[in-house]
Amino acid sequence: MFTIDENTITDAAIAQLCATTDPRLKQIMEALVRHLHAFAREVDLTASEWLEGIKFLTAVGQTCTPYRQEFVLLSDTLGLSSLVNALHDRRSTEKGTKTSLLGPFYRQDSPARKLGDSIASKPGGPEICIYGRV
């Protein structure tokens, strides 16, 4: 049995993951627990601050709808999305155009158009031509 204190709690929580069979998932979750606990110890997190964090994450979740993904925006503003993009580009075998954020407003079934068409259905305002090669 563990004696739980501010340091041994980390190993105890990681021990809970021993039944995780997927080795990559296990690696990710162990690291997440270790870094999360280290964060709390570093700032000496209080109970009321912890509750503020829970309230914030709750508000983020409640803002989500089937077409609005607030957690993606949170990831974007924390720099996590850009970090994952940079790691993704680093795994490439050669240098292509740099990746940027997909953003929360991507739709997978957008309309098919012919070269030279406008992407706006009601092009009333000023237009710009974007062109090049892939």
Place this chain on the structure above:
Amino acid sequence: MPNASVQIWQTDDHGTYDLQLNDPSVMDMRGWFHTDPQGRYCLLAGVLDSDGRSGGRYDSSAETARVSSRAHSFPGGCRELVTALYLRNDDHIDSDTVFGVTESLVTETRLNDPSSHFPELPSIQFDFTLATATAEDASGRVGADPSQIVKGQTVVSH
């Protein structure tokens, strides 16, 4: 890269995406294109002026358009590229709250561009370079259609 898919989406001149304006079944200011046999693409988009963009944008950056490109015809396959183009003269070019702006994605608008198919309109010329697909992440998309996250289908194939 002939017959590569180029998907592009942008906000209106108030910085708002269709998804924020309409019923989700309405899609506007976005579209799929396929490159010609020489790998060329060409399209018309709305001009985003600085005044309009400072209002409702979620990222207040200088982004002019987001682009996703896939090539189906390349032997061995290419990594899908998801990126965005930004305008150098935008007031917010150095204050992107989501850290998407990077020097190589910053573009400039040209006037009277003789190489453009629409020389009477302002133009942006940008070539995309796709990397060869790697075994571990050939799909390569970082992100997903928000509605697909809810459905639990985060990997999309066209």
